[in-house]
Amino acid sequence: xxxxxxxxxxxxxxxxxxxxxxxxxxxxxxxxxxxxxxxxxxxxxxxxxxxxxxxxxxxxxxxxxxxxxxxxxxxxxxxxxxxxxxxxxxxxxxxxxxxxxxxxxxxxxxxxxxxxxxxxxxxxxxxxxxxxxxxxxxxxxxxxxxxxxxxxxxxxxxxxxxxxxxxxxxxxxxxxxxxxxxxxxxxxxxxxxxxxxxxxxxxxxxxxxxxxxxxxxxxxxxxxxxxxxxxxxxxxxxxxxxxxxxxxxxxxxxxxxxxxxxxxxxxxxxxxxxxxxxxxxxxxxxxxxxxxxxxxxxxxxxxxxxxxxxxxxxxxxxxxx
Amino acid sequence: xxxxxxxxxxxxxxxxxxxxxxxxxxxxxxxxxxxxxxxxxxxxxxxxxxxxxxxxxxxxxxxxxxxxxxxxxxxxxxxxxxxxxxxxxxxxxxxxxxxxxxxxxxxxxxxxxxxxxxxxxxxxxxxxxxxxxxxxxxxxxxxxxxxxxxxxxxxxxxxxxxxxxxxxxxxxxxxxxxxxxxxxxxxxxxxxxxxxxxxxxxxxxxxxxxxxxxxxxxxxxxxxxxxxxxxxxxxxxxxxxxxxxxxxxxxxxxxxxxxxxxxxxxxxxxxxxxxxxxxxxxxxxxxxxxxxxxxxxxxxxxxxxxxxxxxxxxxxxxxxx
Numbered sequence: 001x002x003x004x005x006x007x008x009x010x011x012x013x014x015x016x017x018x019x020x021x022x023x024x025x026x027x028x029x030x031x032x033x034x035x036x037x038x039x040x041x042x043x044x045x046x047x048x049x050x051x052x053x054x055x056x057x058x059x060x061x062x063x064x065x066x067x068x069x070x071x072x073x074x075x076x077x078x079x080x081x082x083x084x085x086x087x088x089x090x091x092x093x094x095x096x097x098x099x100x101x102x103x104x105x106x107x108x109x110x111x112x113x114x115x116x117x118x119x120x121x122x123x124x125x126x127x128x129x130x131x132x133x134x135x136x137x138x139x140x141x142x143x144x145x146x147x148x149x150x151x152x153x154x155x156x157x158x159x160x161x162x163x164x165x166x167x168x169x170x171x172x173x174x175x176x177x178x179x180x181x182x183x184x185x186x187x188x189x190x191x192x193x194x195x196x197x198x199x200x201x202x203x204x205x206x207x208x209x210x211x212x213x214x215x216x217x218x219x220x221x222x223x224x225x226x227x228x229x230x231x232x233x234x235x236x237x238x239x240x241x242x243x244x245x246x247x248x249x250x251x252x253x254x255x256x257x258x259x260x261x262x263x264x265x266x267x268x269x270x271x272x273x274x275x276x277x278x279x280x281x282x283x284x285x286x287x288x289x290x291x292x293x294x295x296x297x298x299x300x301x302x303x304x305x306x307x308x309x310x311x312x313x314x315x316x317x318x319x320x321x
Numbered sequence: 322x323x324x325x326x327x328x329x330x331x332x333x334x335x336x337x338x339x340x341x342x343x344x345x346x347x348x349x350x351x352x353x354x355x356x357x358x359x360x361x362x363x364x365x366x367x368x369x370x371x372x373x374x375x376x377x378x379x380x381x382x383x384x385x386x387x388x389x390x391x392x393x394x395x396x397x398x399x400x401x402x403x404x405x406x407x408x409x410x411x412x413x414x415x416x417x418x419x420x421x422x423x424x425x426x427x428x429x430x431x432x433x434x435x436x437x438x439x440x441x442x443x444x445x446x447x448x449x450x451x452x453x454x455x456x457x458x459x460x461x462x463x464x465x466x467x468x469x470x471x472x473x474x475x476x477x478x479x480x481x482x483x484x485x486x487x488x489x490x491x492x493x494x495x496x497x498x499x500x501x502x503x504x505x506x507x508x509x510x511x512x513x514x515x516x517x518x519x520x521x522x523x524x525x526x527x528x529x530x531x532x533x534x535x536x537x538x539x540x541x542x543x544x545x546x547x548x549x550x551x552x553x554x555x556x557x558x559x560x561x562x563x564x565x566x567x568x569x570x571x572x573x574x575x576x577x578x579x580x581x582x583x584x585x586x587x588x589x590x591x592x593x594x595x596x597x598x599x600x601x602x603x604x605x606x607x608x609x610x611x612x613x614x615x616x617x618x619x620x621x622x623x624x625x626x627x628x629x630x631x632x633x634x635x636x637x638x639x640x641x642x
Contacts, residue, residue, distance in 0.1 A: 003352045009429040009522070025427040025523060028361060031324045031350035040349060040361060042368075042427070106346040106363070108330040201330070202346060 003029035005037045005052045005095050012041070012050070015094050018085045019101060021045050035213060037097075040104070047104035049080060052097040057213060059098050064139045065212050066090050066100055068132065068189065073103075075131035078124075078208035080105045107200025107207035113231055118243040120206040121199060121227060122250025125191070128209065129220050130255055132189040141192065141216040143275050145181045148174065151278040158285050162298055170278070173305065177271055182219065182264050190223040192216055195230040221261040224251060225268035228317065229276070229304050239307055245318025262319060266311040273305035324350035326358045326373045326416050333362070333371075336415050339406045340422060342366050356534060358418075361425070368425035370401060373418040378534060380419050385460045386533050387411050387421055389453065389510065394424075396452035399529035401426045428521025428528035434552055439564040441527040442520060442548060443571025446512070449530060450541050451576055453510040462513065462537040464596050466502045469495065472599040479606050483619055491599070494626065498592055503540065503585050511544040513537055516551040542582040545572060546589035549638065550597070550625050560628055566639025583640060587632040594626035 007015075009027070016024050022045035030038050030049075037052040053062060066082045070090065073081035082090035083101040092099050110117065141147070152174050159167035191198075193214035200207045224247060232243040251257060280298035287295045311317070328336075330348070337345050343366035351359050351370075358373040374383060387403045391411065394402035403411035404422040413420050431438065462468070473495050480488040512519075514535035521528045545568065553564040572578060601619035608616045632638070 006432075008433065009431040010433065012429070023524070024429065026425070027429050029352035030361070031352050040351070047363075104347070108333070108345065108348050110330040111327075112329065112331065203344070 003031075003037045003039070004054050005097055007037075007039065007050075007052070007095055011095060012039075015050075015092070015099070016041070016043065016101075018087075018092070019083060020086055021048065021083065021101070041101070048083065049102040049104055050094075050099065051102060052094055052099045054097065057098075061139060061213075062091050062098055062100070064137045065215060067137050068135060068212055068215055069102070071135045072128065072131055072212075077128055077131050078105065078206075079212070080208070080210050105200055105208045105210060107202040109197050109199060110201055111196060113196055113243070115240075115242045115246045116204070117201065117206070118231055118246035119250035120201075121194070121231060122224070122247040122252075123254055124199070124206050124209060124250075125194060125223055125227060125247075126251045126254035128191060129188055129223070135189060138189075139216045141190075141218040143192070143214070143216075143279065144218055144222075145177060145271070148177070148271075148274055148278055151282055152274075155278060155281050155285060159281060162281055162284060163302070166281075166302070169302070169305075170274070173270065173274055173309075177267070177274060180267055181271065182267070185219040185221060185261055185264060186258070187217060187219050189215055190218045190220060192218065192223065192226060194223060194227050219261075219264075219268070220255075221257060221265060222268050222272065224248065224257070225265060225272040226275075228265075228269055229272045229301070233304055233307075241316070241318040248317065248319050262314045265314050265317065265319075266308055269308040269311070269317075270305060273301050273308060277301035277305060324352075324358045324360070325375050326418055328358075328360065328371075328373070328416055332416060333360075336371075336413070336420070337362070337364065337422075339408075339413070340404060341407055342369065342404065342422070362422070369404065370423040370425055371415075371420065372423060373415055373420045375418065378419075382460060382534075383412050383419055383421075385458045386536060388458050389456060389533055389536055390423070392456045393449065393452055393533075398449055398452050399426065399527075400533070401529070401531050426521055426529045426531060428523040430518050430520060431522055432517060434517055434564070436561075436563045436567045437525070438522065438527070439552055439567035440571035441522075442515070442552060443545070443568040443573075444575055445520070445527050445530060445571075446515060446544055446548060446568075447572045447575035449512065450509055450544070456510060459510075460537045462511075462539040464513070464535070464537075464600065465539055465543075466498060466592070469498070469592075469595055469599055472603055476599060476602050476606060480602060483602060483605055484623070487602075487623070490623070490626075491595070494591065494595055494630075498588070498595065501588055502592065503588070506540040506542060506582055506585060507579070508538060508540050510536055511539045511541060513539065513544065513547060515544060515548050540582075540585075540589070541576075542578060542586060543589050543593065545569065545578070546586060546593040547596075549586075549590055550593050550622070554625055554628075562637070562639040569638065569640050583635045586635050586638060586640075587629055590629040590632070590638075591626060594622050594629060598622035598626060 022043035026042040028040050030040050032038050035056045036054050039050040041048045041050045072079045081103040198211040228244045232240050280296050284295045284298050343364035347363040349361050351361050353359050356377045357375050360371040362369045362371045393400045402424040519532040549565045553561050601617050605616050605619050
């Protein structure tokens, strides 16, 4: 939630002159996006988001991310779309950073999604999964099992600084995930970070998905697991079965989850909990005093993990198999 | 540079329904304003800034600030204007904070103003000074001599933590200011914080002044002194006489500075240096580790103070009396 790179009026005027988007009339840093610097740019023609990619994003991944957004937009999916400059380039440089001009997507993210919002989310997620079937680039999920093993190892010695006993909880959960993590479920490109922050609504209709900077190739149903965690727990604690049921119902309307995918869901939800527990724990253990970005609470995901550990079957998510 | 109060989509929709400005289509926290939370709000009709006033602003001062902006707008001065709700109110409440919806002003602030920009600034400042002559509310300048005496006293014991000898420098400068600070110069409402951040340009023309939250009654030429400090020093160090000359030239085109005002300028520039040196020093000494807001460098203003201490006459600012 910060602007890391300050872009001057001269810099932005020179940058925008390389595009066919009119003249700059306003340019404001926005408090959005933990990883990058984002500006809202208005020109005589339209509104745009200008993103400068900071060091936490691997520049080699940018053609994948921007290509994916471009592909989705051409498939009619509502999403922010990279704009081509006069020479057809979408990935550019500004103030020594990789940068891209992105179309502005109307809508607001909501902090308290309704059951109806959850159904719309499931539908939009499945539409995205189908729309990327013919996208030719790929990117491995650095934050799946292999990545968690590395993160868990790097956090193990100090995890108990966050909560006494946390190291042991992570250790035994990782053993289970290593032994049982599926590898035969339908795969494709997933969003991998579809929190309510990244979904816009307008007049109570879903108006688009944003922030594709964790997108990667993985099991499609893992995206559903990420959404169940981030959309269905009241302030990270009590589980709302109706919301989970609605996500799956919406998803099934567009792409029907197989029995195998549904059976794997409780385990995938545990994996999704461990993924955010570990990255948050890593950030928490390595937080810098005085940093601009607030560290998110790792333990929010511990309570979700415990919930999923006690799930007996997918019917506990409100699904009738 | 932060958003302190998070406003939900439901909150903003309910708030905006009290205005006749259309439906909300977008709502983003912006990284602007050290004191308050600011959001850029787009509706089906127009763009606005929504400001939530945080604790550093005294709520009792808000009718003055908002009334002033309203007055200036009605006088044809380009500035952000508070919007009335359906009942004619401009000062409202949102998420437990005083809040106001303000018109969106096109333009960009520039970090490297040219001599031409400085002349435009001087002109706009004088236009503002004339436009507020018949504004009926008043507000004392808490950050003039009396305020500096209090700030200096509260910083004195620890000022040398910032720079060895700083306490003595402040002490002797305050003695000079106490003995010589004028009280018979033309007064009125001043902006008091007209840094380049707070001035917008569009197509190299000044498009408006923003951020009136330090405005108060004081000597008009003190506003010129604040501008000389904040616009005419290259990165807080070398002084650009042409820029100071241009500010005064522009100002004189609209409201001619008297000989008394010009003669007092070197001392007022010293006062303006002390004002920002002391507030920044206070913030620096009382900084909170981990705070969202970066502390500004107090010593930038020490070098300006030293420059003004060595000024022999106003001709050193490029003015021919």
